[in-house]
Amino acid sequence: MTLEEHLRRATRNFTAPLPEDDVMELGADLARELARAHAETPPRHPPLDPAGITLAEGRPRLDGSATGGTQAEDLFHLGALLGWLATGERPDVSWRLDGAPLARLSTLARRAALAGLAGPVRAERFATATEAAQALEAARAPRPEGASAWPAFRGDASRSGARPALAPSTLEALWHVRLGSVVASPVIAHGAVLVPSADGRLVFLEPASGRRLHALPLGSATESTPAIEGDTAFVGTDAGELVAVDTASGEERFRLRVGDMVRSSPLALDGLVVVGTVAGTTDGALVALEPSRRRVRWTRKLGAVFSSPALSGDRVLVGSDEGALHAVDLARGGLLWSARLGAKVRGTPAVAGDLAYVGDFAGTLVAVRVTDGTRVWTREVGHALYSSPALAAGLCVVGCREGHVHAFDLATGEPRFEVATRGPIVGSPVAAGDRFLIGSTDGAVYLIGPGGDLLQRADVARSGVQSSAALGAEAAAFIGSGEGLHALRLRP
Numbered sequence: 001m002t003l004e005e006h007l008r009r010a011t012r013n014f015t016a017p018l019p020e021d022d023v024m025e026l027g028a029d030l031a032r033e034l035a036r037a038h039a040e041t042p043p044r045h046p047p048l049d050p051a052g053i054t055l056a057e058g059r060p061r062l063d064g065s066a067t068g069g070t071q072a073e074d075l076f077h078l079g080a081l082l083g084w085l086a087t088g089e090r091p092d093v094s095w096r097l098d099g100a101p102l103a104r105l106s107t108l109a110r111r112a113a114l115a116g117l118a119g120p121v122r123a124e125r126f127a128t129a130t131e132a133a134q135a136l137e138a139a140r141a142p143r144p145e146g147a148s149a150w151p152a153f154r155g156d157a158s159r160s161g162a163r164p165a166l167a168p169s170t171l172e173a174l175w176h177v178r179l180g181s182v183v184a185s186p187v188i189a190h191g192a193v194l195v196p197s198a199d200g201r202l203v204f205l206e207p208a209s210g211r212r213l214h215a216l217p218l219g220s221a222t223e224s225t226p227a228i229e230g231d232t233a234f235v236g237t238d239a240g241e242l243v244a245v246d247t248a249s250g251e252e253r254f255r256l257r258v259g260d261m262v263r264s265s266p267l268a269l270d271g272l273v274v275v276g277t278v279a280g281t282t283d284g285a286l287v288a289l290e291p292s293r294r295r296v297r298w299t300r301k302l303g304a305v306f307s308s309p310a311l312s313g314d315r316v317l318v319g320s321d322e323g324a325l326h327a328v329d330l331a332r333g334g335l336l337w338s339a340r341l342g343a344k345v346r347g348t349p350a351v352a353g354d355l356a357y358v359g360d361f362a363g364t365l366v367a368v369r370v371t372d373g374t375r376v377w378t379r380e381v382g383h384a385l386y387s388s389p390a391l392a393a394g395l396c397v398v399g400c401r402e403g404h405v406h407a408f409d410l411a412t413g414e415p416r417f418e419v420a421t422r423g424p425i426v427g428s429p430v431a432a433g434d435r436f437l438i439g440s441t442d443g444a445v446y447l448i449g450p451g452g453d454l455l456q457r458a459d460v461a462r463s464g465v466q467s468s469a470a471l472g473a474e475a476a477a478f479i480g481s482g483e484g485l486h487a488l489r490l491r492p
Contacts, residue, residue: 003060004050007085018085020105024140026060027082027113031133033062034074038129045069048077075126079118086114097121108192108204108250109139112213124212135211143248149188150470151228153265154388154428157311158351161390163471167433168490171447171458174476175210175487179203182480184265185427185468189228190247193470193478195485196222196235202243203485204250207472210487214250218243224275225308225468229268232291236262236275244291254294258287265308265348267316272297272330274316276305286318286328298333302326308348308388310356312370317356319345325358325366327373339373341366348388348428350396352410357396359385365398365406367413377413381406387438388468392431393450399425399438405448407436417452428468432477432490439465439479445488460486 011018018026030048037044046062053060080091083100091100099120105111113135116126126132154161181198188194192213193205200221204213224236226245232253233245240260244253259277266275273291278284284304288297307319315336316328321344327336343362350357355376359365363381368374383402390397395416397407401424407416423442430437434450441464447456463482470478475490 001055003053017088023086028136034129107143108213113139149473153225159310159348162392162431170491172489177210177484179484181482183223183466185225186470186478225265227266227268234266263306267309274309278304300333306346310349312351317349337373339368350389352391357389386426388428390429390431393434397429426466430469
């Protein structure tokens with residue numbers, strides 16, 4: 001039997017698209033056949049006409065050779081064939097410039113795999129048939145379900161910035177994708193790394209390779225880290241909007257204007273999204289929205305809120321430019337208490353047990369009780385704290401504007417260590433087990449042990465690192481820089 005005969009039966013004589021799973025399986029089989037042909041000496045370029053492709057035990061075999069072929073041409077023909085089968089639209093000469101029509105497949109990985117074969121001329125096309133086969137095979141896997149690996153700024157609703165299972169001793173560069181400046185932090189959900197770029201795109205990347213799966217224009221610059229709830233990502237923009245994005249399709253679901261600017265990173269809970277806003281130069285608020293009804297549930301004016309909200313039980317903790325840490329009732333938005341510091345609080349509070357930790361622009365780091373805002377301890381770092389604390393191994397670790405990484409005892413606030421970097425620190429540390437990773441504007445990522453020993457300084461970008469890292473499930477860290485996104489392997 002030929003492939004054409006099989007396809008006629010499967011598509012009712014080419015009057016209906018081939019089922020999605022069959023498209024991906026056939027594509028992976030044909031890509032492997034192309035890889036085998038290209039590996040011969042001299043390389044062979046078999047024709048991809050279904051009428052001339054035989055099936056052996058249900059699998060296609062590519063025999064023969066076409067004159068003047070190239071790997072790129074073979075892959076384009078494969079993409080055109082799969083695009084036709086997925087959409088029902090027959091290949092057209094315009095596809096060479098514009099790419100095959102975008103098939104509405106169930107995952108971004110599947111859509112990206114077809115685009116990598118016969119996407120627009122400026123698309124990231126596969127360089128080899130082996131690369132294409134691997135991507136098509138990986139895309140056949142079901143979309144990962146369940147909890148996201150790192151679904152929010154600082155990793156979770158408490159904003160602790162910690163993952164207990166990892167304890168790396170070295171960092172190894174995996175890949176770097178040029179996206180322009182990335183100030184916000186990436187998140188990881190459903191088999192993709194989501195990266196907000198400063199030029200206003202939400203980019204989806206494949207974690208293992210960094211291959212671009214999708215890019216959604218947000219319409220405005222953004223420094224807000226997304227938050228994932230279920231199959232939706234919520235991200236703020238400099239235009240003052242909160243944008244909801246379907247993580248399966250990469251398409252926008254809706255957007256709501258909540259202020260003049262949103263630099264805060266949302267806190268996404270079950271049926272509620274809480275985010276800080278800025279209005280004018282000094283005004284702003286903490287806003288809670290109901291995504292299902294696409295409306296604001298409550299607004300609590302607190303001054304400009306660049307800080308990201310953290311959850312502690314039934315209350316939300318957030319800093320403001322009025323120089324305080326505030327506790328707000330989650331259900332109704334009532335102000336429960338305000339703990340005054342000495343200057344603007346733009347860092348995000350981190351919660352552990354009944355204590356919250358946060359710093360201000362005057363260099364004051366405090367631990368307060370979440371029940372009433374009373375101070376448990378105070379430390380004067382001496383330099384502005386833009387960074388948010390990471391809580392792990394009995395330590396509160398934070399970076400300062402002078403370029404130092406400070407560690408204090410969680411319970412007492414007693415200093416434990418101080419590590420110097422070569423530039424100011426505006427990003428926040430994350431904890432992998434009892435080890436801490438933090439980027440510096442000197443362009444390096446520092447790996448620090450629990451005793452303050454510098455395990456490694458990994459230079460990743462000339463233009464500096466302001467982003468905070470996201471920790472993946474596969475012992476990898478992802479962090480933004482002035483040049484894009486970097487993936488680092490965490491080796492024990």
